[in-house]
Amino acid sequence: MSNRIYVAIDTPDLARAQALAQKVRHHVGGLKLGLEFFCAHGAGGVREMAQIGLPVFLDLKLHDIPNTVAKAVQSLSPLAPAILTVHASGGRAMLEDAKAAAPTGTKVVAVTMLTSLDASDLSDTGVVGTPADHVRRLADLAAEAGIDGIVCSGEEVAAVRKAWPKGFFVVPGVRPADGVIGDQKRVVTPRAAVDAGASILVIGRPITQAEDPDAAARAIAATL
């Protein structure tokens, strides 16, 4: 893949989202639209952003009973996103039904453990074991369910790729060495994520909050 960076366009403002995407379009490989954007603009907003000409990653992290998730995936199908997320913890049947409902060209990837969580957060939710154990368990489940790949942090991706060489690994929680970490907890640099086996990197604020987003995207791309 020529450019592994998907820029997270996290804003409810359509004009700002379009302007940001236009600014960085030559130095990223795709646009990631999440809940903040989708709740404000829905399918129409996604279509507007698709006109920029980059692959669209719809990061809606669907998580519900299998029938509801499958119907949601069907409703999103006309948008033909390049990538769509569901939560791995929705379980085997939900993952299987989500994949079955998705268009052929859409990669369905399962979020394992959010990069904003650490070992202590995991324990707060009653999960026993380390983040690496938890991610590995959910990655195995996703692979068995026929999902295309997973979302995990750069700290786990090498181990899961070893067990699932053909998987598609999405890594958010990516920060340049001098970057502001903010609410993320399991963080690696862009270079470290790629070296560990990330298929694509999701990078938001280090680009979108930079004084010059295009220069920030270009500088990160140059490290890869």
Ligand SMILES: O=c1ccn([C@@H]2O[C@H](COP(=O)(O)O)[C@@H](O)[C@H]2O)c(=O)[nH]1
């Ligand atoms: O585990 C996850 C899953 C998704 N995300 C999303 O990625 C971006 C990261 O934005 P930054 O500004 O680079 O922190 C954001 O849209 C999240 O919803 C994640 O961070 N971690």
